Amino acid sequence: MELVISIVFVIAALLTCAASPGDRLLVNMTVVRSAAAIGAYCLDGSLPAYHIHxxxxxxxxxxxxxxxxxxxxxxxxxCADRAQTRRGSTRLMNQLETFSGILSNNASCNPDFYNWNRVKLRYCDGGSFVGDAMFDNGTLVLYFRGQRIWQSIIEDLLPKGLRFAKKALLSGCSAGGMASYLHCNSFNNYLPNATAVKCLGDAGFFLDAPDINMYHTQRTFFQHLVTLQGIEKNLDENCTNSISDPKQCIFPQYLLKYITPPLFILNSAYDVYQFHHILAPPSADSHGLWNHCKLNPKACLPEQIQVLQAFRVEMLTALRSFLFNSSRGGVFINSCFAHCQSESQDTWFALDSPQMYNETIAESVGDWYFGRNVSKKVDCPYPCDDTCHNLIGAV
Incomplete structure (x- = not known):
């Protein structure tokens, strides 16, 4: 009887959420004026910002x-090009930001977190909030100050109530998802011991994996990123002291075992960004043999599907210890061609959201955070999942 009541409640909530798609929550930007005191600047020298509801x-x-x-x-x-866009300057960002999915204030659309204080940290440093360097050739000045941006925002939020938090969740999507891994321990250290701190990485589990030509394209990219932006000194010391190349600790797979708070890993096994930029980047496919496959998985050749399946296995191998040994961890690895599934309402919690074992992503994350149920779900290989919102071709 309890199960039937629960199912009826969930269906009713989903119908209510679907009935009001036009009720957008727009949240004003808050600029961190005090950030200049610690040299926390976006790429172009503008001040960092966030949105809070x-x-x-x-x-x-x-x-x-x-x-x-x-x-x-x-x-x-x-980076100079980026500094002239919304990705590198808060002056060029929208002052109003839509809060949906995990940021929604509608209980029918976000049943577990709708009434929390919800904050979106704007991304303007190009280095997943962990850099600390500066470039100045007399003509061009670029600030790589992601670590200070993180510090300035936290220090701005603490007196606004964050220091009294009973429960706290640090999350992020894509490069922000990687930031949630990189700053999970730091977030925990800022808050009282009594605070229940947990972290969620959405589409941030970027793999240190070879491309289709067996070159480590993403590793090389990240090595240049770490060097340029002065990131190495801000990577976890336990990780950097235990690995031959400390720069690799920017990859979540090497950092994972050093993250102290409970962690939820939300990722697609066929993440579109990783498919396009790590597995089959343009540099590895000069003749465009993968172009049709990138645009439509149904157009992939059998041998290309084999490569994709091997990439999935590589991700699961990197997660093996976490899957079987982490008693406090949560996992939702579906087999969708998607990237970021917590911010969009249609993939977070809606009538036709992706599901595994009859649970949406929102339900799985909520079960994990509140300890209602064991929440480690791994999908069967493509093309078995018919609940996906495949975004292939969109990245």
Missing amino acids: RGFGAGARNWLLQFEGGGWCNDITT
Whole structure:
């Protein structure tokens, strides 16, 4: 009987959420004026910013912080270009940001976190919030100050109630998802011991894997990123002291065992960004043999599907210890061609959201955070999952 009531409640909530798609929550930008005191600047020298929507009721003392994503820049040319866009300057960002999915304030659309204090940290450093360097040739000045941006935002939020948090969740998507791995321990250290701190990485488990030509394209990219932006000194010391190349500790797979708070890994086994930029980047496919496959998985040749399946196995291998040995960890690895599934309402919690074992992503994350149920789910290989929202071709 309890199970039937629970299912009816969930269906009713999903119908209510679906019935009001036009009710967008727009949240104003808060610029961190005090950031200049510690030299926390975006690439172009503008001040960092975030958007906050206050919690209420039972969630008034709970906090969810969400790192914005948006790739990286790993050389002066691309960073200079980025500094002239919303990815490198808060002056060029929208002052209003839509809060949906895990940031929604609608209980029908976000049943576990709707009434928490929810904060979106704007991404303007191009280095997943961990750099600490500067470039100045007399003509061009670029600030790689992601670590200080993180510090300045936290220090701005602490007196606004974060220091009294009962529950806290640090999350992020893509490059922001990687930031949630990189800053999980730091977030925990900022908060009282009594705070229940947990972290969620959405589409941030970027693999240190070879491309189709067996070159480590992403490893080389990240090595340049770490060097340019002065990131190495901000990587976890336990990790950097235990590996031959400390720069590799920017990869979550090497950092994973050193993350102290409970962690939830949300990723697609066929993550679109990783498919396009790590497995089959343009540099490895000069003749465009993978172009049709990238645009439509149904157009992939049998041998290309084999490569994709091997990439999935590589991800699961990197997660093996976490899957079987972490008693406090949560996992949702589905077999969708997607990238970032917690911020969009249609993939987070909706009538036709991706599911595994009859649970949406929102339900799985909620079960894990609140300890309602064991929440480690790994999908069967493509093409078995018919609940996917495949975004292939969109990245």
